[in-house]
Amino acid sequence: MHRLTYDDIKAATGRIAGRVRPLTLARVEPDTIRTARRAPVDGRSEEPCQVWLALEHLQHTGSFKARGAQNFIEAHRGAGTLPDAGVTIASGGNAGMACAWAAQQQGVTxxxxxxETAPRVKVAKLRSYGAxxxxxxxxxxxxxxxxxxxAAATGALASHAYDHPLIAAGAGTLLEEIHARIPDLDTVVVAVGGGGLFAGVATAAQHHGIRTVAVxxxxxxxxxxALEAGRPVDVTVDSIAADSLGARRASAIALHAAQxxxxxxxxxxDTEIRRVRQALWDRHRIAVEHGAATALAALMPPASHNADGDTPSGPATVPSLGYRPGSAEKICVVLCGANTDPGDLAHRAAAL
Structure with a gap:
């Protein structure tokens, strides 16, 4: 197994420079995020956390996947290993769109x-990229x-939605941009499907001494x-966010990063994912996928759960519901995708 390194991410940063949209960050008002805080220590009140949203749903093709796809095709272009049969990929939608877009940029099939359950909006966009x-x-x-x-029958170059070092390294360039903008960042929060975004971001974050919360x-x-078992295992896929986070098994690259x-x-x-997605629209007019809302939902655990937010000194082994920030903690939450039908957002109301 290729273990992702920071050097992989630096190489990806060079390859895709100028080929993806620069990151947009939005500071969240202090009273917007309803975080659960610890009790005052020694009679001192805690300072509120500082939260930024990384608006990666504004990226080409509507998700961070454009970064990995560009890195994948650029690397193979540079190595002279792009076949006449083009590239192929299996995807819940976003990775396919990114692959199709990057291929179109390079004149590749x-x-x-x-x-068959993929949202129609994603299928339509894919076809618009010529896929x-x-x-x-x-x-x-x-x-x-x-x-x-x-791929075996045609000789097409097989990409992957998340389980490939070039894909994960491309995703990790996002953290490089975040760190450049917020050099004293404490924590980055990312949603996890198969683990490509997480692996890339966590690898870069560890290099910079930044905590990663995988949601x-x-x-x-x-x-x-996979963390509980100590190896990648198959899981049941049953969530409102399954169209983008519905991997049955995490990659070995992601597991290594998580350890x-x-x-x-x-x-x-799912109840919190739905609520937060709606609240992003109601409060900020941000329309994102349920998968993107999943990351932000970690900062607002339901009142019925006891969210243990103490930061462990070692690798994550026992999961909890939600993440509880520390005093004055600086946090960046990645909103990773916007390929959704916003029609269900118009007539509801939710509060963060």
């Missing part, structure tokens, strides 16, 4: 396999098998289960 879209099965894993068979839906917890110091694994329920 892209064949994308998706589950050959093939719908197979009801889960990502089934689309992946079809993609692998296609998953309660019933869509591939990385969390390092400075990483925390937490879970959030």
């Amino acid at each position: 892209a064949t994308v396999f998706l589950p 050959d879209v093939r719908l197979v099965g009801s889960e990502y894993a089934e689309a992946l098998v079809a993609c692998e068979e296609f 998953e839906p309660e019933n869509c917890r591939a990385l969390n289960a 390092q110091d400075g990483v925390r694994s937490v879970l959030v329920p």
Whole structure:
């Protein structure tokens, strides 16, 4: 297994420079995030945490996936290993769009396999990038098998939605931009599906001494289960955020990153994911996928749960529900995708 390194991320940063949109950060008002804080220590009141939103849903193709796709194709272009049959990928939607977009930029054919359950908005966008879209099965894993068979039969270069070092390294360039803008950042919070974004961000974050909080839906917890088992294992996929976080198994690259110091694994329920997605629209007119809202939901654990937010000194092993910041902690939450139908946001109301 290739273990992702900071050098991989630095190389990716050079490859994709000028090919992706620069990161936009938005500071969240102090009273907007309803965080659970510890009791005062020695009679002293705690200072509120400082929170920024990394608006990566504004990236090309509507998600961070554009970074990994550009890095993947640029690296193969540089090595002379792009075949005439083009590239192929299995995806819940976002990675496929990023692959198709990057391929179009390079004049390369892209064949994308998706589950039949993929949102129509994602299928339509894929086709707008000129991709050959093939719908197979009801889960990502089934689309992946079809993609692998296609690659073997045609010689197409197989990319991956998350389990590839070039994809993860490209995603890690996001943390490089965040660190450049907030050099004294304490914590970065990211949603996790198969673990490409998490692996890249956590690897770069560890280099800079930044804590990483890996957030998953309660019933869509591939990385969390891998940490408990000590190896990647199959999990049930059953969440409102499954269209983007619905990997049945986390990558070995992600597990290795999660086992390092400075990483925390937490879970959030679908009820909070829905509420936070709605609140982002109501308060900020930000329309994101449920997967993007999952990261922010970690800062607002439900009152019915006891969110243990003490920061461990070693690697994450026992997950909790939500993340409780420390006094004056500086946190950046990645909003990772906007490929959603916003029609269900208009007539509801929610408060952060």
